[in-house]
Amino acid sequence: MRLLPFFVWTCLLVFVFVICGYIYIEMKIADLNKNNVIVIAHAGGEIDGNIYTNSLEALNNSYEKGARVFELDISETKDGHLVAVHKWDEWAEFTSYQGDLPPTIEEFKKLRILGKYTALDFNDINNWFSEHEDATLITDKINNPALITSLFIDKDRLKMELFSKESLIAGGKLFDGGMANYDAFSKILQTPSAKMLFIPKANYLKNNNIKYIVTGAPTTMKDKLRLKIIRSLDVQVYMFFFGTHEQVEEQINKNRDYLDGAYYDKIPS
Template sequence: MNRILKLMITCVFALGAWLPSMTGAAFAASAPTEEWTKYPLIAHALGGIDGVDYTNSLEAFKTNYDKGQRVFEVDLSLTQDGQLAARHDWEGYLATKFEQNIPADQLNEPLTLKEFKGYKILKDYTPLSFMNVVRILEKYPDVYFITDTKETDPALVQKQFTLIKDTVNKVDPALLDRLIPEIYSPEMMTQVKNLVPFKHVIFSIYMSSMEPNEVAKYVKENQIHVVAMPFERATRSYMKKLSDAGAVVYVHSLNNVDDVNKYLAMGVHGVYTDFLSYKDLGIDTTAWTQPVTVASAAPANPAASNTEAAATPASSTAVSGNAVAAEPKPSAWEMLKSILSDIFSI
């Protein structure tokens, strides 16, 4: 009982101190080499818009960026003509969900990139090619994109990541530092690392049958700092193993504040979400949403294609600035997780 009272008193005083000035910088990651993990939220499929998920649309990006999101997961699928489109898959249910009048003989099959971009989503939202995604990355210097490419076949992986590398190189090779691939197996990790010099990766195990001990051993031996998994697979002991191996964990996908707190108490670092914002979680985003003056975006390679520029946001001399606030020690995010973990372990 005394322990519970002490913890309750600690929580009251700690929260009282944090809430008036809580900022995104306070939610720094425990893995110092992964600066992007100071953001505990990842906008799933570019985030929901008007109550609709999985659009991967320009408007979804803009809406959630304005709400303070800075890390966005985007689904990428190969088109019929061998390009990359921001589409979860080519199954017919998405055409129905998005009210797209795709001919019956083309349902459940990849479209060409031109066809894909010709179908508005719910009559209002703009579909994106991967080039559009790269242009957004160029114009918003404080944004990170996580790619969910879904394929594990080596030939398809080779094709997808060659397209990713070549497209980024046409615009600015430095953008690779803010492009974070989800990798689904040790074999894919080796293949992708040999192909593209990504600064950050996520070991995403939603397609893997690896056991907790295997995952922990693998990430430790390969110095992987971020693991993603379905929330159903997260347990307190699993989180402890991965923390001891030097990795933080993001679970997907959660859209309820109570659920986020539950997994936070379990040792999870952050979540993919369709609809939750930092405001919903009581997190002040002032540290990374203050506008700063930046140079207008221009292609690093003058020969880069501009044919899809109209689908990306217009350049501006005042966009939200890069989130490089100093990381306090200890991090409030880590301390809050520790306190909640102690409480729920009693």
């Protein structure tokens, strides 16, 4: 019987702790939502209605429309050069290339995307960001932070979407804040406490200087709560959607509590 009051008080304290935590998170989210949604030009952004070009013209068009954060897909040619390509088979369709994939850098550079857009190797990427000093690069597809930080002109303007425990730890040490793919991050810690409480994973973000998460729209209450917890720790959530410009805007408004930035094909005016 003497244990009963102790048990009751323990339950009460846990309840109060949970309620206070929830109130703090909701207040933090409300404050964060006062900021504008960060616009990220997906694959350089749309150009003439075309997406996934990762082209010079797409970068210029998105910049002129106000974008200052640009995502580019980084792939490797047959002879080891890094270039801006989403998928090689897609690039082959864009350029009518008939040879073996991936191509050499010489083959890559001599072909125009959709007959009119300029393909980018890493020197071209560096030149463009040198000329646009207020622009930030986000890379996708490549999972080697040591290589990219050694090549890119300014690691203070670099973010990388990373897909493994090793690359996230390395990225957090090499530049200011690794960017974790949410699905990959969710698989990193599989201890019972991490599965049940999520707290060890949240601490993992802070301890490894991971300041950004990339994800699609949350579909479960569990993921929605986790994204709120992540944002309350000052880790920014960047979200991607599919559909028309109007559908993307609708999804952004619907998921405003769970995101800080969004990937756009068509840059909002």
